[in-house]
Amino acid sequence: xxxxxxxxxxxxxxxxxxxxxxxxxxxxxxxxxxxxxxxxxxxxxxxxxxxxxxxxxxxxxxxxxxxxxxxxxxxxxxxxxxxxxxxxxxxxxxxxxxxxxxxxxxxxxxxxxxxxxxxxxxxxxxxxxxxxxxxxxxxxxxxxxxxxxxxxxxxxxxxxxxxxxxxxxxxxxxxxxxxxxxxxxxxxxxxxxxxxxxxxxxxxxxxxxxxxxxxxxxxxxxxxxxxxxxxxxxxxxxxxxxxxxxxxxxxxxxxxxxxxxxxxxxxxxxxxxxxxxxxxxxxxxxxxxxxxxxxxxxxxxxxxxxxxxxxxxxxxxxxxxxxxxxxxxxxxxxxxxxxxxxxxxxxxxxxxxxxxxxxxxxxxxxxxxxxxxxxxxxxxxxxxxxxxxxxxxxxxxxxxxxxxxxxxxxxxxxxxxxxxxxxxxxxxxxxxxxxxxxxxxxxxxxxxxxxxxxxxxxxxxxxxxxxxxxxxxxxxxxxxxxxxxxxxxxxxxxxxxxxxxx
Ligand SMILES: Cc1cc2nc3c(=O)[nH]c(=O)nc-3n(C[C@H](O)[C@H](O)[C@H](O)COP(=O)(O)OP(=O)(O)OC[C@H]3O[C@@H](n4cnc5c(N)ncnc54)[C@H](O)[C@@H]3O)c2cc1C
Numbered sequence: 001x002x003x004x005x006x007x008x009x010x011x012x013x014x015x016x017x018x019x020x021x022x023x024x025x026x027x028x029x030x031x032x033x034x035x036x037x038x039x040x041x042x043x044x045x046x047x048x049x050x051x052x053x054x055x056x057x058x059x060x061x062x063x064x065x066x067x068x069x070x071x072x073x074x075x076x077x078x079x080x081x082x083x084x085x086x087x088x089x090x091x092x093x094x095x096x097x098x099x100x101x102x103x104x105x106x107x108x109x110x111x112x113x114x115x116x117x118x119x120x121x122x123x124x125x126x127x128x129x130x131x132x133x134x135x136x137x138x139x140x141x142x143x144x145x146x147x148x149x150x151x152x153x154x155x156x157x158x159x160x161x162x163x164x165x166x167x168x169x170x171x172x173x174x175x176x177x178x179x180x181x182x183x184x185x186x187x188x189x190x191x192x193x194x195x196x197x198x199x200x201x202x203x204x205x206x207x208x209x210x211x212x213x214x215x216x217x218x219x220x221x222x223x224x225x226x227x228x229x230x231x232x233x234x235x236x237x238x239x240x241x242x243x244x245x246x247x248x249x250x251x252x253x254x255x256x257x258x259x260x261x262x263x264x265x266x267x268x269x270x271x272x273x274x275x276x277x278x279x280x281x282x283x284x285x286x287x288x289x290x291x292x293x294x295x296x297x298x299x300x301x302x303x304x305x306x307x308x309x310x311x312x313x314x315x316x317x318x319x320x321x322x323x324x325x326x327x328x329x330x331x332x333x334x335x336x337x338x339x340x341x342x343x344x345x346x347x348x349x350x351x352x353x354x355x356x357x358x359x360x361x362x363x364x365x366x367x368x369x370x371x372x373x374x375x376x377x378x379x380x381x382x383x384x385x386x387x388x389x390x391x392x393x394x395x396x397x398x399x400x401x402x403x404x405x406x407x408x409x410x411x412x413x414x415x416x417x418x419x420x421x422x423x424x425x426x427x428x429x430x431x432x433x434x435x436x437x438x439x440x441x442x443x444x445x446x447x448x449x450x451x452x453x454x455x456x457x458x459x460x461x462x463x464x465x466x467x468x469x470x471x472x473x474x475x476x477x478x479x480x481x482x483x484x485x486x487x488x489x490x491x492x493x494x495x496x497x498x499x500x501x502x
Pocket of ligand 1: 012013014015016017018036037038039057058059082083085086087088089091093094095096097098099101130222223224225253254255256258262290337440441442443454474475477486487488489491
């Protein structure tokens with residue numbers, strides 16, 4: 001007997017992408033949509049302070065998956081792999097920095113043979129998803145669901161203002177709007193923060209009105225184990241616990257770690273790896289081979305007692321190019337935040353200038369540790385595997401320290417805490433960076449999009465899994481390559497774009 005479809009579409013994961021899809025796909029009242037989310041599915045007014053308060057970044061143990069990487073072999077230590085476990089996903093626990101990927105990022109996707117994702121294609125979607133009162137009409141939308149607000153200098157702490165001024169004194173241009181025509185320089189952040197509240201996609205896209213739609217069901221605390229197939233046709237989702245939900249179309253939006261894990265548990269992945277775990281192969285697919293993450297190094301300063309104010313936490317950023325960047329690429333960030341435990345500072349206040357290489361060449365990987373859906377996957381970022389990434393990180397940290405020594409910032413600083421004044425030679429700085437490098441929490445490209453001719457691609461330009469039917473992946477995992485911006489707004493844009501195409 002053919003399976004009875006209780007839903008036309010099942011979306012797995014209610015994060016940055018999944019919440020957008022649940023809204024857009026249920027706009028058609030004749031389409032029955034089910035969204036399942038492993039974490040709690042709070043209504044917009046019920047999000048607890050740890051999730052809604054923009055100054056609390058990274059969530060807590062109850063709203064995170066607790067993942068770490070297996071990078072000790074290359075780095076001498078593992079790296080945290082944070083990801084939200086709550087409606088809104090990463091957008092519910094992130095720093096709320098709302099910067100779009102640049103035209104050159106999409107040009108790199110196009111150069112890989114990906115069609116339909118040029119900057120001309122995506123700019124109207126970036127505009128339509130946002131509502132922002134400032135900036136130029138050529139670049140901005142006024143009426144979209146996602147609020148983006150340009151932080152002003154006056155709203156920032158005195159030390160953050162001094163960071164911006166010192167960066168200018170050190171030779172960087174002052175950017176008025178990172179989501180406008182020019183990005184190379186320094187500016188306070190644009191943020192999806194309104195009145196101190198981080199507006200995650202669960203709040204912005206799954207409003208009470210949307211959740212009242214009779215054709216939309218949002219299920220919290222529902223964790224997918226695997227996809228149910230009839231041959232290579234996806235027909236349902238098996239939940240941990242055994243219940244099976246049937247659907248006409250299955251969309252995975254479980255994020256860069258979740259979506260490849262569900263696919264591999266379901267028999268879609270590198271066949272040799274699946275066989276090692278006795279998982280019957282449905283589609284031999286190159287999943288998990290092109291994982292990317294931005295390496296992140298914290299140049300930390302203790303603030304003078306008269307300048308210890310630490311809220312708002314985020315801040316301002318330098319976005320610029322290294323000496324190895326390609327034409328029109330901006331591959332370095334120095335991100336100013338107060339995301340640091342004040343008790344760890346001798347003065348009770350600190351500012352972090354976090355340095356990143358945002359177009360890393362090193363390739364990470366993700367594999368299953370076991371068939372058990374509760375087991376943490378084996379994640380490797382392989383930071384600095386490509387020597388260019390370490391060379392460029394050295395440039396970023398040297399730039400950050402140069403800003404640190406420049407007035408008016410230098411006047412607000414009691415001391416440099418990390419790497420500290422004893423770390424001066426290149427060799428000791430390299431060692432400190434390798435020992436302390438962390439992730440920026442922007443993982444992408446574990447289920448990459450690409451053309452039919454690309455043997456390393458898994459999904460097509462609309463997120464459809466090649467070799468399977470009725471199965472899509474729509475989240476940061478399908479980016480053909482990591483982008484040089486923080487990844488949230490670009491992920492939301494991709495979900496908006498694909499919701500119009502499927
Ligand atoms: C601490 C932190 C800070 C960050 N800061 C910024 C920032 O300031 N600016 C920025 O642009 N980006 C930032 N990012 C990155 C950004 O938030 C992510 O790129 C984005 O949220 C990814 O969206 P996604 O839809 O791919 O996945 P997610 O938003 O992670 O969504 C995946 C969802 O699927 C659920 N899920 C996973 N597995 C299952 C399963 N088996 N069954 C059911 N549900 C499942 C998860 O619980 C989650 O809700 C940050 C991320 C983190 C974690």
